[in-house]
Amino acid sequence: MPAIMxxxxxxxxxxxxxxxxxxxVQSEQLYGDRVVNYLYSAxxxxxxxxxxxxxxxxxxxxxxxxxxxxTFGPASSGVSSFCRKLGINLSECVDSLATFDSxxxxxxxxxxxxxxxxxxxxxxxxxxPADSKVLxxxxxxxxxxxxxxxxxxxxxxxxQEKALWHQTFQDGDFxxxxxxxxxxxxxxxxxxxxxxxxxxxxxxxHSCNPGPIISVVTPYSKNKRVVTVIDTDVxxxxxxxxxxxxxxxxxxxxxxxxxxxxxFYDNPQKMEKGLFVKKGQPKSLYRPGSSTNVLLLQRGRVDxxxxxxxxxxxxxxxxxxxxGFGRPAVExxxxxxxxxxxxxxxxxxxxxxxx
Numbered sequence: 090m091p092a093i094m095x096x097x098x099x100x101x102x103x104x105x106x107x108x109x110x111x112x113x114v115q116s117e118q119l120y121g122d123r124v125v126n127y128l129y130s131a132x133x134x135x136x137x138x139x140x141x142x143x144x145x146x147x148x149x150x151x152x153x154x155x156x157x158x159x160t161f162g163p164a165s166s167g168v169s170s171f172c173r174k175l176g177i178n179l180s181e182c183v184d185s186l187a188t189f190d191s192x193x194x195x196x197x198x199x200x201x202x203x204x205x206x207x208x209x210x211x212x213x214x215x216x217x218p219a220d221s222k223v224l225x226x227x228x229x230x231x232x233x234x235x236x237x238x239x240x241x242x243x244x245x246x247x248x249q250e251k252a253l254w255h256q257t258f259q260d261g262d263f264x265x266x267x268x269x270x271x272x273x274x275x276x277x278x279x280x281x282x283x284x285x286x287x288x289x290x291x292x293x294x295h296s297c298n299p300g301p302i303i304s305v306v307t308p309y310s311k312n313k314r315v316v317t318v319i320d321t322d323v324x325x326x327x328x329x330x331x332x333x334x335x336x337x338x339x340x341x342x343x344x345x346x347x348x349x350x351x352x353f354y355d356n357p358q359k360m361e362k363g364l365f366v367k368k369g370q371p372k373s374l375y376r377p378g379s380s381t382n383v384l385l386l387q388r389g390r391v392d393x394x395x396x397x398x399x400x401x402x403x404x405x406x407x408x409x410x411x412x413g414f415g416r417p418a419v420e421x422x423x424x425x426x427x428x429x430x431x432x433x434x435x436x437x438x439x440x441x442x443x444x
Contacts, residue, residue: 175271194378221266222420245310282321329432330390
């Protein structure tokens with residue numbers, strides 16, 4: 090497939106992904122696509138000062154209020170119609186229909202994940218942190234998944250002063266999970282382990298729509314984000330080395346609430362060094378809109394699922410990433426807590442076992 094680098098051409102094309110359960114190609118209705126692409130083409134090119142203001146925290150917050158805090162009214166038909174239009178399944182929610190009196194409450198819904206999002210409990214399994222669409226990548230030039238510099242600059246993404254983590258993940262692998270506004274907006278821990286670092290990096294509020302991602306160089310490195318580094322090589326851990334989870338805000342998302350719960354959604358805790366997090370448990374909540382999680386993994390410590398790797402190279406789906414990057418890069422829709430890969434032993438462990 091030939092490369093098309095003009096963002097205007099990219100924005101007018103389809104964006105398709107693979108449904109993991111059926112392996113079928115699905116077309117995505119991108120939320121606010123025309124407005125977002127106009128903002129990132131005409132406004133960004135012709136009025137950079139205005140563009141900068143529109144991607145600021147204050148404007149993002151106000152747009153979020155406008156879109157998500159208007160009440161549905163007393164009748165349940167309003168919320169039901171809203172959810173049907175976006176394909177939201179309210180039957181899996183913890184709370185009753187009567188509690189959802191605004192779009193915000195729908196987007197911040199809790200679900201019975203322990204029933205509706207089954208998880209492989211094997212210790213070495215890594216799971217998806219969100220209901221989302223995933224792309225896999227590598228920072229190694231020899232890898233078939235090599236996508237360095239397309240979505241982020243690893244040094245900028247982790248924060249310029251974090252030299253230790255730069256060195257740890259500079260030639261590793263990554264997985265990008267893109268959430269859309271209709272999806273469940275709690276993030277869950279993809280691994281079990283001890284939090285060894287946690288910090289925020291300030292930034293802007295770029296959209297996570299595929300068009301802007303292609304037109305803005307390494308946008309994930311520029312957005313405001315929260316970084317959590319987890320050591321999984323501990324007793325009870327996933328044994329996948331150091332795993333970094335970066336939660337990235339986007340247009341209309343003003344905050345990420347850290348609210349780790351070891352059981353259901355009970356007794357939420359803030360992230361802090363020394364906290365042991367269990368795989369599959371709720372970790373944080375995105376405020377309404379769309380946003381993105383990035384997992385950074387040490388080289389050779391995780392084997393991604395074959396279906397995710399093969400789907401990414403499929404040529405029967407029209408992906409804006411494929412069009413913009415000049416190579417197949419097709420997302421797969423995954424459920425939170427579903428398997429995305431398996432931990433591999435470190436070279437040290439292998440040498441110890443042999444000896």
